[in-house]
Amino acid sequence: MSETIFSKIIRKELPATIVHEDELTLAFHDINPQAPVHILIIPKKPIPTLADVEEDDLHLVTHIHKVAQHLAKALGLEGWKMQVNVGAKGGQEVFHLHYHLLGW
Structure with a gap:
């Protein structure tokens, strides 16, 4: 998998407002x-897409x-x-699997 902006965020080479981090994931x-709350949740393992x-x-x-x-509860x-x-074609811009948590 090629280098992505998310890879740099995982390595803390680019800033992000991190709200959760553990051994497997990062959320920012x-x-x-x-939406009023819009958080990206990504695996630290580089996987290009859900497919x-x-x-x-x-x-x-x-x-x-x-x-x-x-996060929703917190x-x-x-x-x-x-x-x-x-x-x-499905709207993915960064080819590192990521989930959008959109909340109100």
Whole structure:
């Protein structure tokens, strides 16, 4: 997988407003929010798209969903949704798997 802006954020080479970090994931505020709360949740493992997730990666997908639940509760969100864009035609701009947590 080629270098992405998210790879640089993971390595702390670029700034981000990080709201969660653990051994598997990183979550930070989107710089172009589409909702009152807009957080990106990414695996630290470089996976280009959701279509590239393999069986060995399924624990990462589950973990990302648990992180989203935790963040939604911690932020007191009354409603929220998760969005994943897959491929350029699906609206994906950065080819490192990422989930958009959008909340109100």
